[in-house]
Amino acid sequence: MDTGKRKAYLRAWHAKVVAALGYKFNPDEEMVDFLLEQQVILERKHGSPFCPCQGISGIREKDMKIVCPCIPFHRKHFALMQQCWCGLFIDQKVTDPSKLRQIPASEATQD
Secondary structure: OOHHHHHHHHHHHHHHHHHHOOEEEOOOHHHHHHHHHHHHHHHHHHOOOEOOOOOOOOOHHHHHHHEOOOHHHHHHHHHHHOEOOOOOEEEOOOOOHHHOOOOOHHHHOOO
């Protein structure tokens, strides 16, 4: 399957999954297109559409937590940031993602 078709498939599949989780695609179409393309590249190389901004460790149990969409594995952290690691998905209530900031995972796990 060519890259364009695979990106379209991932976009459609991701949209259904993330909507049920309370997220939507970032409105920055150029960024979304780039990140989906990176997922296609990672999928071809590693067999799964891993998050393009997270390093693959080679430890399957750990790496499966960064297969996109990885929202269920990082729900507390992403709820705090109102977006996922790379910003591909944002909380459905967010209207201006440029105001969102990255928060270290260590801060998200503190009580």
